[in-house]
Amino acid sequence: MVPALLGLAACTTTEERPAPAAAVAVKPAPAPAAPTFTGPVLAPDGTCNGPAPTGAAVIQTGIGECDLVRLKGKPPTDVLVGEGRAGREVQVLYNEPGAKELYFFVNNRLDRIVK
Structure with a gap:
């Protein structure tokens, strides 16, 4: 008789279960805006697609692609x-006597120089 009562006890217990979660619609994140840049840029043949700016006085990070060519005084x-x-993204190579110089641009701004 005891085993029968244990069996009935197991059938009469109730288990609390959490309510199912409601489905939540998730909107995809908007695509990032395309980066913008100003000024003329270099074509694959090393020419500028507009008048070379005259703002930069030295080769340093932040100058434009055509500024580099103007400051170097010769085509890459x-x-x-x-x-x-x-x-x-633009990579500009100059073969200098005894060394190579590689200039990396991101959105028409000099990012880094490798000599």
């Missing part, structure tokens, strides 16, 4: 133009 050896996560 090679130019690679592409699109990356940050937007327009």
Whole structure:
């Protein structure tokens, strides 16, 4: 008789379960705005697509692509133009006597120099 009571006790217990969660609609995050930049930029052949600006006096981070060419006084050896996560990415190579200089631009602003 005891086993029968235990069996009935198991059937009569109630278990509390949480209510099912309501479905929540999640909107996708808006796409980031395309980066903007001003001024003329270099074409793959190393020419500027507009008049070269005259604002920069020295080669330093933050100058534009065409500023570099104007300050160097000669066309680059090679130019690679592409699109990356940050937007327009350009690599400008100058073969200098005894060394190579590589200039990295992001959105028409000099980001870093490798010599």
